[in-house]
Every structure is written in structure tokens, then in C-alpha cells.
Amino acid sequence: MDLSLLAMLGLFAGSVLAGVLGSLVGLGGGVLIVPLLTLAFGLPIQYAIGASIVAVIATSSGAAAAYVRDHLSNIRIGMFLEIATTAGAISGAFVAGFLAPQLLFIIFGVILLISVAPIIFKLGEELPQGVHNDRLATRLQLASSYPDHHLGKTVDYQVTRTSSGFAMMYVAGLISGLLGIGSGTFKVLAMDTIMRLPMKVSTTTSNFMIGVTAAASAGIYFSRGDILPLVAAPVALGVLAGAFVGARLLTYLSNKMLRLIFIPVMALIALQMILRGFGIGL
């Protein structure tokens, strides 16, 4: 395929937006890349997904460089939970052949749509209150603190229900392995609603983790030829620029505002999954 300079610039601009949004909510921006490529550029869905995998990795690495240095991402929580997500992804890919993906897309899409409700109830919460370390969190020293520019102080936080969060991460990995999609939403949900981390820590730690899970499958997409260099190039560069901006923007946002941005994106992903279940690739 031959893309003009103008088309590439358009793709770059859309990717910048995806990078900003993806780095803020910790989902990688694939949600925007896929409909952008299929609807606006008429690209077959497999190539759109190939490019969105690259976008997820670019957002993750681009923003995490800043998030890690700013002590927003919790590296220990991220590394520990990555065991669950990568193991889940492998087992998901194994059983994928035996299950009908259409039905799975609809089931998980509906689950995700329902999960919007508890987040809406948490809208007024700036920081989780009364959270105490469980035994596993204490043993792994997961509790930490992060500097909050919006609140103008360093926020100490503890981690609860670590094993439930770990189990949920396995499910998140399973879903991504089964369906070949990013599972940042389920990762943020696990950290925000189960382990009760501050929203900023949840999205930035998810952002830190998604690159690893996406890299595992990117190799397969690449060897299948689903990653078109000339499509992926403007996407990668745009997303990197967007992630750079998003990572700086996040420190000044409140946790409430971040959750407010997260909800419509999450609903959009749920809708996208349900539509894909009905054979509509967006």
C-alpha cells in the first residue's frame, strides 16, 4: 500500500491524540487506533490490530520512562502482577482454538460494560481511605508513595487484596490471549477496585505493564506480516509524541478527573468488543 505524505500526517495527528489518552488512562491507545485505521483509512482489521499493538507498546514505553522516574508507576506491583498477566495470556492463547471468539467478545464486552457501574460510584473519591496492607503486600513490600502535584503533597498508599488482584490479572491476561486484544481496562479495574490503589498509580502501573504483554504477541503479528511498516511508523511516532505529552499532563490532573476520563474510554472499549462479537470490526 502506498500512503501519501498527507495521509501519513493525518495518521500521525490521530496517533498523537491516542497516545495522550492512552498514557493517561493506562490502556495504550489501541481503542482509538483501530477505528481510525478501519473507518478513516479503510484498512483491513488485521492490519489495524497489528498497528494498534505497536501503539500499545509505544505508549507504554514512552510514558513509563517518565512515570517510573516520577515514582508514579509502582514497579514492584507491576512486576509481580506481570507473572499473572503473561501466564494468563499464554493459557488464553492455548485454549483460544477451542472456543468461539464471537461469543467471548460479547460476554467480556458485557462484563466490562457492567463494571463501569462501580467506577461511577467511586467518582467522588480522590484517594482511597482506610486501606491496609494484606499479608502478601507486606511480604512483598508493595506499599509505596507517589508525589501528587495536584494535591501538592506526597501521598502514601497501602495495598489490599493482593491475591484477588493477582487472580484478576490472570483473567485479564487470559482475555487478551483468547481475544488478541489489549487488556489494560481489566488491569486498571483490578488495581483500582480490588487492590484499591490511588487512580494515578493504577493507570500508570497498568501503563507500565501493558508493554510487556503486548510485546509477547507483537512478535507473532510481525512474523504473520500484520504489522505494515509504513502504517505502523506514523502511528508509533505519533503515539510516542502523545505519550510524552500525556505523561506530563497526568501529574497535574486530579484522580477524580482521571476517573472521569477513564469511564467513557472504558465504555467505548466495551462497545467495541460487543460489536466485534457481532462481526463488526471497529
Next chain:
Amino acid sequence: MLAMSFPNILCEQYKIMQKNTYPDTHDLMAVPPVMNDHQHAEDAGLTAVIGWVLQVGVVLSSVIIVLGMGLYFLHPAGRQQTTLMPHTLVQVFQGVLLLQPAAIIALGLIILIATPVVRVAISILAFALEHNRKFTVISTIVLLILLLSFLLGKGGA
């Protein structure tokens, strides 16, 4: 030779970073920082190394991608060859030697894709240097699962 000297390079880089993080102290490798409630002090070297790995990967890949795109738009002869999309490592390296724009972009994309994996590998060394046995094991498990998924040719998104 390169493989042998790599851990030493990392070790040196690590020392420099720890010194930068704590300008008042010296030789932190010999005396590990005191453990406290929040692990910022003990993880400072780790965050610096991980941040550095991610930044190098991102900058290196974007420079190569920009070079490839520049070549694509400036060199009309090279554009003809882009109909052939390289999708094996051998094809990519052969294409890079022939200065094919698509192959150069693909090389940049491969570096981008490899960055998170390298990050996990470096974490193992960094945790080991901090004498954090639990997390050295945890990072090793993550890397093994990742390598397993590459070998099996399967894995999630």
C-alpha cells in the same frame, strides 16, 4: 566478548545512576541503603535503570523510524521496493543493508517491540544488584514466561 562485558557496563551505569540519585553519598554498592517503610530509597537505582532502558529504546527506535520515513519520501527509487514488506528478521537485516525504507522502519519497530522485554531482563540484574531475592525471582519468572510465549509462537495482546 560483547555478551561478557554487558553486565559490567550495566553495573557501571548503575553506579553512576545511584550516585546521581544520591549526590551526597558515595559507593552505595558496598553499603545498601537502610530499608524504610516506603521503598523509594532502595528502589532509586532500579527506577533510574528502568527509566534509562525505556528512554534509550524509545529514542533509538524513533530515530531509526524517522530515518526510514525520510528515506521513503526523499528517495523515490527506494519507494518501489516497499511493496515487499519484510516480516522475518533475515529479510529486515537484508533490507537494511540495501537501505530499503520499509526495512529500516521495520528495524525501528523491532527495537520498539523489544524494549519492554529488555526492560524485564534488566530488572532481573537490577533487583539482583539490590540483593532483593524475591523480586529477582519474580522478574526471572516473568522473563521465562515471555520467552516461552515467543518460543510457542503464542501469547496475548
